[in-house]
Amino acid sequence: MSSDSTLQTLPDEGGGGTLSQYYKNLRGWFTKDRATVITWNATIIIILITLVSIIAAFIYGTFYYVYIPQTSLVRQLYFQKSQVVKDRVDVDGSTMKVVVEGLHTEVVLGDLQHFLRPGQSYNVELELDMPDSDVNQMAGTFMVSALFYDNKNALLTSSSRLLMLKYRSWLLKILDTLFYAPLYLLDFSDQKQLRKVQLFTNYQESPYKRTSLISINIDNPQLQIYNAQLVLKAQFRGLKYYMYNWPLTTAVILITCIWYILFIITSSSWYALRSKIGSRLKSHSDSSSPGRPPNEDVLVRSEANHGNELAPKGFHTSLQSPERKTIDIGSVREDSGLGVTPIDSLDMMRDDTSIRRRIHTAEQSST
Secondary structure, three states: OOOOOEEEOOOOOOOHHHHHHHHHHHHHHHOOOHHHHHHHHHHHHHHHHHHHHHHHHHHHHHHHHHHOOOOEEEEEOOOEEEEEEEEEEOOOOOEEEEEEEEEEEEEEOHHHHHHOOEOOEEEEEEEEEEEOOHHHHHHOOEEEEEEEEOOOOOEEEEEEEEEOOOOOOHHHHHHHHHHOHHHHHOOOOOOEEEEEEEEEEEEEEOOOOOOOEEEEEEOOOOOOOOEEEEEEEEEOOOHHHHHHHOHHHHHHHHHHHHHHHHHHHHHHHHHHHHHHHHHHHHHHHHHOOOOOOOOOOEEEEEOOOOOOEEOOOOOOOOOOOOOOOOOOHHHHHHHHHHOOOHHHHHHHHHHHHHHHHHHHHHHHHHO
């Protein structure tokens, strides 16, 4: 022990030594040779780029699934002959009830009700596959109507269109029959016409009254029909139009934009986290240096002639004898079980110092 000063270190009650060693090891990993640092940074960048790319693709896929609705809905129709009572207005303005025969069918959406999204435009089209027969040619023009009902059987909207077969002269029919005779004989083709009529253009579903049933009526019960379909097609505009018609180009552009935004956020967060870890490592490294112990060791210096005491704030020492002597604060803490505290020790030391100074003054005056 030195004759001028004594260095005493308090025990590390909070396990600070182990934590300090951990930070030292972590700081050593971050401050290795340049090749290791470059490898570490490259690995982190590759991981970030891969992770951000996966997240960007997932976000775009989820957005496409939610944003782009089902493009079309096709329902097979099976007509039945029916009689409908309608109001007929005469020339004189009077009305009368008349019974109109025709073909009728209904399409119940049910679970497919979610297909019609509010705010989305749809084209409603009826496709009739009809034989090119004399009966259909003689039928001439006929009326096709569509009526939309909600779940309370209230009429939401309706539309009617006129339709007829294409006219073909007898000479054109003969030429067609002769030219396609082998296909007709082998049953690879039929003499028929596919007629399409658009019942609604840019129809938009109401968010408050949803369509639950569609009624299709044809006013001529004598029509001959091979097949009938009701087709609902979504009409896209703006971003939906490009996402649906040019999916690959739009996906590349949007995923790149999402990736760029996510990479900026991720890299900024990583830089902030790394700076915070670096500053913490630096502070722990400075506190663990030989000049500044992590536990703020107590330095007690005692002068023999004047009894001066030098110690950091918050710690107290006892009286020093003329011979240099150091009292470890740890010993005072160990004696706390006997009721002695650092503050009590300070009071006793002050009393002893005052008494000794008075005795010393009295001896000098007596001499």
